[in-house]
Amino acid sequence: MTTEHPHRHIVSVGVGADSEVPIRTLTLGEVREALRRNVLFYTRSPSTGAEVAVREATCGIPVCNLVTIKSTPDAVTDNNLDELPDCP
Numbered sequence: 001m002t003t004e005h006p007h008r009h010i011v012s013v014g015v016g017a018d019s020e021v022p023i024r025t026l027t028l029g030e031v032r033e034a035l036r037r038n039v040l041f042y043t044r045s046p047s048t049g050a051e052v053a054v055r056e057a058t059c060g061i062p063v064c065n066l067v068t069i070k071s072t073p074d075a076v077t078d079n080n081l082d083e084l085p086d087c088p
Helices: 028-036
Strands: 002-004 009-015 024-027 042-044 051-058 067-071
Touching: 009 028, 009 067, 024 028, 028 051, 028 067
Parallel strands: none
Antiparallel strands: 002 009, 009 024, 042 051, 051 067
């Protein structure tokens, strides 16, 4: 995953079976387009194996309102998009 500042918008994500070495990198626009075509994306917790869906979301910063992506909230934090390491 790659983010931009000032408040960490996701701009690209690595996809593939291995979280350490993504097979492909998709831009935010490519992920959003795929989500609209009902392609499923998810993240997996390395500690528990718990998976959560990725979905479109609007940035909550009042002056921003960018349509971005986020992971569905659950009780595990290491599968949240915001907690994943940056892609190499």
